[in-house]
Amino acid sequence: MNKVILDGNSLTIQDVVNVARHFAPVEIAEESRREIIKVREYINEHWISPDSPPTYGFNTGVGKLKYLNVIMDQNDTFQNNIIMSHCGGVGEPASEEVVRATIVVRLNAFCQGVSGLRMEVVDRLLEMLNKGVHPVIPIQGSVGACGDLAPLAHMVSVLVGYPQAEAFYKGERMSAPEALKRAGITPIEYQLKAKDCLALINGTTMFTGMAALNCYDAQQLVRECEISAALSLEAVRGETAAFDPRIQLVRKHKGQIDCAANIRTLVEGSERVTEEARKVILKTDVLHHEYKPRVQDVYSLRCLPQVQGAVRDNLDYVNKIIEEEINAATDNPLVFWNEDGKLMFYSGGNFHGEPIAFAMDILSMSVSELGNISERRSFNLLDPTLSYGLPANLAGNPAGLNYGYAIIACSASALASENKTLCFPASVDSIPTKSNQEDHVSMAPWAARKAKMVIDNVAKILGIEYLIAAEAISLTEEQLGQFKLGNGTSAAFERIRKDVKAAYCDTYMPSQSTPAIELVKKGEILKAVEEAIGKLK
Secondary structure: OOEEEEEOOOOHHHHHHHHHOOOOEEEEEHHHHHHHHOOOOHHHHHOOOOOOOOOOOOOOOOOHHHEEOOOOOHHHHHHHHHHHHHHOOOEEEOHHHHHHHHHHHHHHHOOOOOOOOOHHHHHHHHHHHOOOOOEEOEEEOOOOOOHHHHHHHHHHHHHHHOOEEEEEEOOOOHHHHHHHHHOOOOOOOOOOOOHHHHHHHHHOOHHHHHHHHHHHHHHHHHHHHHHHHHHHHHHHHOHHHHHHHHHHHHHHHHHHHHHHHHHHHHHHOOOOOOOHHHHOOOOOOOOOOOOOOOOOHHHHHHHHHHHHHHHHHHHHHHHHHHHHOOEEEEEEEEEEOOOOOEEEEEOOOOOOOHHHHHHHHHHHHHHHHHHHHHHHHHHHHHHHOOOOOOHHHOOOEEEOEOOOOEEEEEHHHHHHHHHHHHHHOOOHHHOEHHHHHHHEOHHHHHHHEEEEEHHHHHHHHHHHHHHHHHHHHOOOOOHHHHOOOHHHHHHHHHHHHOOOOOOOOOOOOOOHHHHHHHHHHOOHHHHHHHHHHHHOO
């Protein structure tokens, strides 16, 4: 894995994923390192003094206590007290990947050189990341302004080696001092100095790290949903005219154009999505359809470029917001050079998580729609009035003795409806905190957390669609086997069948559904398809 070099400007979502999930090594760019050192040297020379003017969080209290002065002789105690008092998170620990994403985003924020903390503090946090010391950070307790105070305080409690703090090291949970010792990070007990603590704990960091991971996973699901849709299209021998490029071009939306192009690529070479295949009257057609031209399919197939394409466009916007935020300095106060070469502190509100709250709400609603339309396709494949002769419930022979796939499809329905509740926007909520000092907050942490829940639910819904579409194709193989699948859909079908064999009759459903869902979570079907036909748009 190539190293990720942080400079405060060029971190990408893919970089965050590589660090969080694949342990890519991280370095600080030399230019950033020089600026951080230069700024801190000026602070040490001109601001570490009893005569320094009151500056928020530097020589004053924080929050509602901002009007109370902190004398420099007591600043070490002040740093320690901030950490201890702000470790107010609750709930289960954040996952390893979220903790790692949090740390790399925080480190990158320092690289613009406007946070004012010491370089050795940055290096200590960097060493924790690269050596795999992962603080135990409770997942609940942040309202998204001022940033992630409680979660980041838990991170810092490990950095300073508090005996009561905990961390994971090589998968084992232990005290912070023990984790630092095993990782070879010294000294074990570490003292923060003026401005260090506030720079570390004040910022849009953990929820932005989560958001970056969510963006990556959502983009993967978009392409998975196009593959599952194409496989369902093959299962019902659907019409392809709806994906003609001319239809998409006159509406002009890029997402729609790209989605339709992917469907055409996936079914290219297919003999099932042809009029000749549609003329075959299936033996399982309990309604005894006579051949009639299909004309057009249901919306969940015909309109998938318009629906799933809109999701693509939304996610492009969300990605833009998150890539800007992972390259942002979001603590308070910030320090800037004036025209006369003097360094000044400026209080602002970059810690407010509203942009991320909006972005994650949009992502949740968009990804939920992937689940909604996928669930409809699975439903249609089981209904003989909608599936053009497929067996009812895709039940094996004899039907009645065999029940089929209606219950696992009902799970997809339950998940789709669960997502609708999770899509209530977090960003429309606010609750005043800290004596009304923070009278409006973003709730971005909850927006990011529930977006992850939606993503996980949709992965299951798509796994169920893959399972049902593949079984529909297998059940009709006797009559339609001579009509080959498309180049991309055949790769998807074969990859599914490698882990999930055709059932033809009732079997223990988890032996089919669990591996199908795992294929989505691991991206195995997407990987197999792109190896066969090239990268999808």
